[in-house]
Amino acid sequence: PLYIDINTIMKNQILPYSYDRSNLSTGILHIGVGNFHRAHEEFYTNLLLADPSQSGWAICGAMLMPQDKALYEALKSRNGEYTLTVCGRDGNDEAHTIGSLTELLWAGENPEAIIEKIADPATKIITLTITEGGYNTDRATGDFMLDTPAVAADLKRPAVPTTAFGFIAEGLRRRMERSGAPVTILSCDNLQHNGNTARRAFMTFFEAQDTALAEWAKANVTFPNSMVDRITPATRPEDIKRLNEINGTDDKAPVYCEDFIQWVIEDKFAAGRPAWEKVGVEFTDDVTAYENMKLSLLNASHTLLSYPSFLAGYRKVDAAMHDERIVRLVREFMDTDITPFVPAPGDTDLALYKQTLIERFANRSVSDQVARLCFDGISKFPVYIMPNLIKMLSDGKADLSRVAYLFAAYRHYLKFHTDDNGENFEIAEPWMTEADKALISSDNPVDFLGLSAFTATDLSKEEKFVGLYLEMCKAIAERGAMPVLESIL
Structure with missing residues (x-):
């Protein structure tokens, strides 16, 4: 033609x-x-x-x-x-x-x-x-x-x-x-x-x-x-x-x-x-190192960014990952909280792997949903967050501020169902128990640390972690998720 x-x-x-x-x-x-x-x-x-x-x-x-x-x-x-x-x-x-x-x-x-x-x-x-x-x-x-x-x-x-x-x-x-x-x-x-x-x-x-x-x-x-x-x-x-x-x-x-x-x-x-x-x-013969690297870096970072991003009003992962505050949160989490405890498999270039993750999360063509990352946190925390947190707690010297912030953001997400802009939302937690619901509804934030997702260790006895977590809970309720994030970056 x-x-x-x-x-x-x-x-x-x-x-x-x-x-x-x-x-x-x-x-x-x-x-x-x-x-x-x-x-x-x-x-x-x-x-x-x-x-x-x-x-x-x-x-x-x-x-x-x-x-x-x-x-x-x-x-x-x-x-x-x-x-x-x-x-x-x-x-x-x-x-x-x-x-x-x-x-x-x-x-x-x-x-x-x-x-x-x-x-x-x-x-x-x-x-x-x-x-x-x-x-x-x-x-x-x-x-x-x-x-x-x-x-x-x-x-x-x-x-x-x-x-x-x-x-x-x-x-x-x-x-x-x-x-x-x-x-x-x-x-x-x-x-x-x-x-x-x-x-x-x-x-x-x-x-x-x-x-x-x-x-x-x-x-x-x-x-x-x-x-x-x-x-x-x-x-x-x-x-x-x-x-x-x-x-x-x-x-x-x-x-x-x-x-x-x-x-x-x-x-x-x-x-x-x-x-x-x-x-x-x-x-x-052994996938352990590959599993640890992927779950501790990709999946844990997804969980880390999901609740603060959702509370900030973001509904697309790529949009959140074009907010430099969230990018810094993810980078510092991967570099400071995960890398010291997760050995890279074989000849993996860990710096390149982490940079590729940032690029993948920010891919505008994919434009993944933040809600998908928030879905079923009860099942994700025990797999993606708790194993490395236990290592950090045992280390005794690790900076717990980013992980405490995540726990506080997750509690706020589950308890209040309202983001920083006043928008209401529904949560999706198919494996939440009645006991979990009671802990979430409690006005004492420490009770939330008894959630079934966190029972691999007794977080309520970790004084340093609890202190940071309580500060974050109070600050998020008063000021919102993003202002609190800015204070820990």
Whole structure:
């Protein structure tokens, strides 16, 4: 044509997958088909399936929750295909059609099919993204809680499970009885030693329900540890509209994420694995150092900036990270509070890693939601904040002002539901207990330090920390989060 449609120019060119889906078979069952999984494991696997020798590693997605219905139907309408937009820090985005999710199952429609898929010896790996709180562990002891109502119900009714533990137990029981084929359960959640946590949770459930299954699992099921990393915001209705306009698509379940991606996995698989190393995944004998670095720097920094930013009125992470006060808070936290206690793995350039984190957080193309970072703090503090805080307290010389400020901001966020501008907001804490609610409602700030999220140590006995924390609580209530932040920078 003699003219060019500017709207066509502005659309991203979508990169198609380069394999024939009809030639694939599923070797992986994934439980929890959320945005992160679709931006991370599916992305790597989508790249890998271009290699014909890897055609047996397509993924079957299993959804267990009633609220998964909408996503299940959206993905089902496109046979599991969806669009992933990778947002570059340089402003250049890249859209991919992901085809690796070749089967979909939803417990609300066909729970038996999920159990049978677990039992099928062709399923060699079961991967999980069930959130930090989904492993149902006591925050003080790390023990799996058998008396949680849903878990207790599954223990009594093995054939009609509702939890991931119940589904996997029933599927593995059939597997044991039929083929005895080994299998790997691979956690992809943000937990220190996530494989160890998964093993403890599932094995405790198995032992309580079926000792024969537990004995079989000890010999035939492995639980590798892994470290996962890719910032992936929630996709809201306005994001769906925006992404479809940019990409020229009509996708009911698109995903967008940052351009950084990392996956480090302990190479301990019971029945074989994909050659993910061909597409950038790193396999190692011990992921501990990688886990500590990522959880203590990225995830802890996310938690640190989330509540002060939200109280200051910020709703987007990139906007908050263009406020020099918040950038300084994060930098000083990483350099002074974390780096002395977290050794870098291998030949990692820690200075470069930290600078990259600042750039990732500030990525305007991703524009992550502060509310997503605030979500479920009860589950995040024990994993991201408490381990390093305990090291700082033991050190005796560490500057506790930034962490005390975080605790005070978190209390203010949970207790008052109002930001510095007078705007009211709702909190989202799905794992909060009735005891937690009572501690939050108390007018004595010290009571808040007994929250279930903090029970790894008795913070109320740490005089230096408590003194700083009480000062911060009073100051935030009187002056607001940002003026108090300025006073400690």
